[in-house]
Amino acid sequence: MLLTPFLHQCQQQPEALAMQEQDRQVSYRQLLQQAQTIAAALQAKGIQPGQPVAIHMDRGIDAASALFGVLLSGACYVPLDLKNPIPRLSFIVADARVQAVLGSGLAPDWLDDSLWLDIASCNEGAPTPVEIPPEALAAILYTSGSTGQPRGVAISHRAISAFTSWASELLRLTPADRIASSAPFFFDLSTFDLYAVLGAGASLHFVPSGLPMAPARLSAWLNERAISGWYTVPSLLAFLTYKGNLAQTPLAGLRFLIFAGEVFPTPALIDLAASLPQTALYNFFGPTETNVCCYWPVARDRLIAEQTIPIGQPAAGCQLHIDAETGELWVRGPTLASGYWRDGRVQSFLNAEAWYATGDRASLEQNEYRFHGRLGRMLKCSGYRVEPAEIEAIVNAIPGVKACAVIGIDDPTAGQRPALVLVLEPEMNIADIRKVVSKELPPYMHPSRYLVLEELPLLANGKLDLQQLKNLFETQL
Secondary structure: OOOHHHHHHHHHOOOOEEEEEOOEEEEHHHHHHHHHHHHHHHHHOOOOOOOEEEEOOOOOHHHHHHHHHHHHHOOEEEEOOOOOOHHHHHHHHHHHOOOEEEEOOOOOOOOOHHHEEEHHHOOOOOOOOOOOOOOOEEEEEEEOOOOOOOEEEEEEHHHHHHHHHHHHHHHOOOOOOEEEEOOOOOOOOHHHHHHHHHHOOOEEEEOOOOHHHOHHHHHHHHHHOOOOEEEEOHHHHHHHHHHOOOOOOOOOOOOEEEEOOOOOOHHHHHHHHHHOOOOEEEEEEOOOOOOOOEEEEOOHHHOOOOOOOOOEEEOOOOEEEEOOOOOEEEEEOOOOOOEEEEOOEEEOOOOOOOOEEEEEEEEEEOOEEEEEEEOOOOEEEOOEEEOHHHHHHHHHOOOOEEEEEEEEEEEOOOEEEEEEEEEEOOOOOHHHHHHHHHHHOOHHHOOOEEEEOOOOOEOOOOOEOHHHHHHHHHHHO
16 A cells, blocks of 8 residues: 555654644654544545545645545545636536545535535544555546546556655655655645655655745745755746855755756756755656656756756656657556546556557657657646646637637746637627636636737648747737
C-alpha cells in the first residue's frame, strides 16, 4: 500500500516532526492518529474499498490527515480545488461518483448534505484493517479535458509508489530533511511531498499561501525553516530568482530544488543556478498520466541562454519511445496511471501498441530527450494543463457568441497564457464574456487577452488557422 513507508516511520520515530503549517506542528504519531480517526468515520459511514471520496479542503495538515484517512479506509481520494467555480466542483463530484466529501465545518451550499463529513465531528477510533492490492486506485486527479469538461486521471497505489520510491532514492531523502510544500493536493507534484518525504521520515513544511507572491519573504521563510528541498514550478522559482533577494539570503541548507510542470526559461535558470551554487537542480518531466517519466539533473556548465534545457533520461523505470511519423513521445512503465475515470470505472488510455501517447513532441539527441512543444492545442499555464476546448465550450454556450477560439500566448513567467478570439452578435461585449468565464472557470484558465473579429480565419481545409490568430495578437503588442 502507498502508505506503508509512512506507517513504518510511525513505528520507528512516532514523536518525530511530520508536518508543520505556520506555527502548528504534528508528529508522525499524531498524524497517524488523526488519519485513523477519519478512516474509521468513513467506514462507519459505509464507504467501501475502492470508492472515491472527495477532499474539500485547502492543502495543509488537516487536508493531509483527511487524505491519509481516505487511503487507510481503503477508498481513493479526489482532491478538489476550492478556487474552482461551483459548476466545475459540482461536475467533478458528480463525474467521480464520490461517496463522501471530507471537509471542515458546514457543507457548502452546492453539495448534497448527505455526502458531507466534517472531520472535526469524527470520534476518535481505529479503522478496520483493509487489504489493498497494488493496482487499487489511490487517487483520481482532475485535469483540463479536451472534451470540454475536466477529466479524471485514475492513479493506482503501485504507480504513485513507483515514482515516490524512485524520487526518494534519487534525492537521498533522510529523516533530517526539511522539505517545503507548495503544491496543492490536486496537483501531481504533491505525491512527492506526501509520500516520498513522509515515507523517508523527513518533515514537510507548508509554504504559507501568501508567500509565493512575496519572494523576498519567501526566501527568508526558506532560510528560517532551514528548508533542505523543494519541488515546485519554474514560474515560482524564476520569480524567486529575480525578486527573492537571494544575494542576501543564500539558503545554505538547501540541498536540492526540483521543478516541473512547464518549461523553465534558460536565462532565468542560469541566474538561479548562479545564485544557489551549492543546490542541486533537477528538471522533472511528465504529464499527470505518467507523473514523472523523464528527468535531467541540471548540468550548470551546459546551460546556454539561447537553448532550451533537456528533459533528460527515462525516470522511475519508464520506457520512452518517439513515434517516427509524428515525433510524439510515448510512455509505458510503472508510474503510468491506470487510465481515465469515466462512468464510475477506469477506461484505458493506451494506444494500439499499448503505449500512452503523451501528445508532446520530443527528440532523442546524444542519448538525451528534448521537448519541442505540444502536438495538439493543449497549453501549460503556471504548471496547470489547460485544454482550449474546455474554455471554448463555456464561451460558445453564451448567448450572443457566434464563434470563438482559444490559443496560447507565450509568457516567460508562466509558460503560456490563454487568449480568446471571439465572433460576437452586435449586442454582446467582452465584459459580458468575462463575467461568465470568471464564474465557470478557475483563474488560471481565464483568458489574459481578448480579440473580437468578424469571423475566425480558416485554412483551405476548413480548419482553424491558429498561426494567423497568433500573428493577430502579436500585432497588438
